[in-house]
Amino acid sequence: MALSDPLSLEPLDAPLTALIDHARRAGADAADALGLYGRSASISVRGGELEDIDNSEGFDIGLRVLVGQRQACVSSSDLSASAIQRLAERAVAMAKLAPEDPYCGLAPDERLSERRNGDGLDLFDPTVVEPAALQARAMAVEAAALNVKGVRQAEGAQASFAWSAVRLRTSAGFDGGYATSRHGLSVSAVAERDGAMERDYDHDSVRWFSDLRSPENVGREAGERAVARLGASSMPSAALPVIFDRRVSSSLIGALIGSISGNAVARGVSFLKDDLGAQLFSSDIQILEDPLRSRGLSSRPFDGEGVKTQPFDIIRDGQLTSWLLNTSAARQLGLETNGHGARGLSNPPGITTSNVALMPGPLSPEALIAETGRGLLVREMFGPSLNPTTGDYSVGVSGFAIENGLTTYPVSEVTIAGNLRDLFASLRPASDLLYEYDTNAPTVRVEGLTIAGR
Structure with a gap:
C-alpha cells in the first residue's frame, strides 16, 4: 500500500461553470450542475487463480435546467468545450418542451448548507491499494473460506478499492464538493455434505483501509456460515416470533424509510401517509440519522441540492417525527426541505437518507433468542414483496429454528408474511448494532408474522 494526495475537485470547476453559463445564455432561468470523478479497482480470484480485473477511471457531468416551471436533465462524460455547450443547449431545448411542474426549482437560499466540503468528516483515505496487493487479499479471503472444514469451493472472492469526488454548483451561487474512498472484501463459500450443497457469504466495506476486517476473518465467517446451513429443511407452518439477524434486519428499517419518503406521501401511495406524529413503535424505540458521522458510508456535508444536512430523529420514542423531504416533495406537502435530496446525473433530485440506525436495546442476540423460546431466526432473505x-x-x-431458547436445525424453503404495522409495533432490538451499511440495525425480534413452511 502507498499514500496519495487527496483528490482535487479543481478539474470539475471549469466544466460545471461552463455548463451553467451556457445554459443561462440558451435561455435557462436557473440551473444546477453535478460533476463526478471516479477511480476504482477490483480483482476477483477463483481456485487460487486470477479470474477478473476491473479498473476504471473517469469524469461524468450532469446538468439540470429550469425554464419557468419546466425542467430537463442531461448528462455526459465528454468534457470538451464544444460538447459542454451542445449539452447545455440541448437541455434547455428539452426543458422548453417538458410538461410544467409547479414544484420544481432550486432549493431555497435559507436552507443551503454553510458547510461546503468534507472537512472533519474523515471520508477520504489516501491509501492506494495496488493491483498486486488487491489480488493477494482476494486470494487470502478465498483461502480462509476454503480452510473451513466442509467448504467445497469459494466463489466471487474479491478485493476492491475506490475513490470518488463530487462537486455541485448552482446558478444561485452554491458551490460545494468533497472526496470519498471505499475499501472492500467479499467472498461466497459453498459447503457440501452427502451430495447436498449450501452457499453463504460475508463481506466488509469501509471508508478507511485501516478499518477493514482481515481477509482471514471475512473468509472464515463466510465458510462457517455455509457449513452451518448444511442439512437445511423446511419447518412446520405456524405463527411464531421471528428474529432477524443483524445482516438482514436493516431491510425492515429500509421499508420504513421508503414509506415515509415525501414523494410517496405526496403521491398518496404510502400506507403511512396519514401517520405523521403517530406511535408506530414502542416508546423505547429510536431510529436516528447522522449524515455527519465520521467515516460514515453515506455521510455528506450537504444533500443533493446543496441543503444543510444534520442529525435527524426519524423515530423518537416510537413516534414518527417527520417525512423525508427534498425541495420538490416539501413544496407539494406545504413544508420545508429537511436535507434529504439525492442528485443523480440524469434525473431530477430524488430522496435518500444517510447513516440511518435503529438504536440498540439492552439484550444480547443470544439473550433475545433465549427469551423467545420458540421461533425462527432469519439469516437470509429472497425476493421480498x-x-x-x-x-x-x-x-x-432461510435461517435456523429456535426451540427452547436455542437455535437448532437449519431452515430453508419457508416464507414469512404479515403487515408492517404489526411488525413495527412489536419490534424489539438487541444490543449488537454496528454501522456496516447505509441503513443499520441490530438483531431484532418481531411478532405478528406467519411462517409458511411444510
Missing part, C-alpha cells in the same frame, strides 16, 4: 399502500409484507427466508 411489499405492498406500499397497505403495508402487507412477505419474503422467502
Whole structure:
C-alpha cells in the first residue's frame, strides 16, 4: 500500500461553470450542475487463480435546467468545450418542451448548507491499494473460506478499492464538493455434505483501509456460515416470533424509510401517509440519522441540492417525527426541505437518507433468542414483496429454528408474511448494532408474522 494526495475537485470547476453559463445564455432561468470523478479497482480470484480485473477511471457531468416551471436533465462524460455547450443547449431545448411542474426549482437560499466540503468528516483515505496487493487479499479471503472444514469451493472472492469526488454548483451561487474512498472484501463459500450443497457469504466495506476486517476473518465467517446451513429443511407452518439477524434486519428499517419518503406521501401511495406524529413503535424505540458521522458510508456535508444536512430523529420514542423531504416533495406537502435530496446525473433530485440506525436495546442476540423460546431466526432473505399502500409484507427466508431458547436445525424453503404495522409495533432490538451499511440495525425480534413452511 502507498499514500496519495487527496483528490482535487479543481478539474470539475471549469466544466460545471461552463455548463451553467451556457445554459443561462440558451435561455435557462436557473440551473444546477453535478460533476463526478471516479477511480476504482477490483480483482476477483477463483481456485487460487486470477479470474477478473476491473479498473476504471473517469469524469461524468450532469446538468439540470429550469425554464419557468419546466425542467430537463442531461448528462455526459465528454468534457470538451464544444460538447459542454451542445449539452447545455440541448437541455434547455428539452426543458422548453417538458410538461410544467409547479414544484420544481432550486432549493431555497435559507436552507443551503454553510458547510461546503468534507472537512472533519474523515471520508477520504489516501491509501492506494495496488493491483498486486488487491489480488493477494482476494486470494487470502478465498483461502480462509476454503480452510473451513466442509467448504467445497469459494466463489466471487474479491478485493476492491475506490475513490470518488463530487462537486455541485448552482446558478444561485452554491458551490460545494468533497472526496470519498471505499475499501472492500467479499467472498461466497459453498459447503457440501452427502451430495447436498449450501452457499453463504460475508463481506466488509469501509471508508478507511485501516478499518477493514482481515481477509482471514471475512473468509472464515463466510465458510462457517455455509457449513452451518448444511442439512437445511423446511419447518412446520405456524405463527411464531421471528428474529432477524443483524445482516438482514436493516431491510425492515429500509421499508420504513421508503414509506415515509415525501414523494410517496405526496403521491398518496404510502400506507403511512396519514401517520405523521403517530406511535408506530414502542416508546423505547429510536431510529436516528447522522449524515455527519465520521467515516460514515453515506455521510455528506450537504444533500443533493446543496441543503444543510444534520442529525435527524426519524423515530423518537416510537413516534414518527417527520417525512423525508427534498425541495420538490416539501413544496407539494406545504413544508420545508429537511436535507434529504439525492442528485443523480440524469434525473431530477430524488430522496435518500444517510447513516440511518435503529438504536440498540439492552439484550444480547443470544439473550433475545433465549427469551423467545420458540421461533425462527432469519439469516437470509429472497425476493421480498411489499405492498406500499397497505403495508402487507412477505419474503422467502432461510435461517435456523429456535426451540427452547436455542437455535437448532437449519431452515430453508419457508416464507414469512404479515403487515408492517404489526411488525413495527412489536419490534424489539438487541444490543449488537454496528454501522456496516447505509441503513443499520441490530438483531431484532418481531411478532405478528406467519411462517409458511411444510
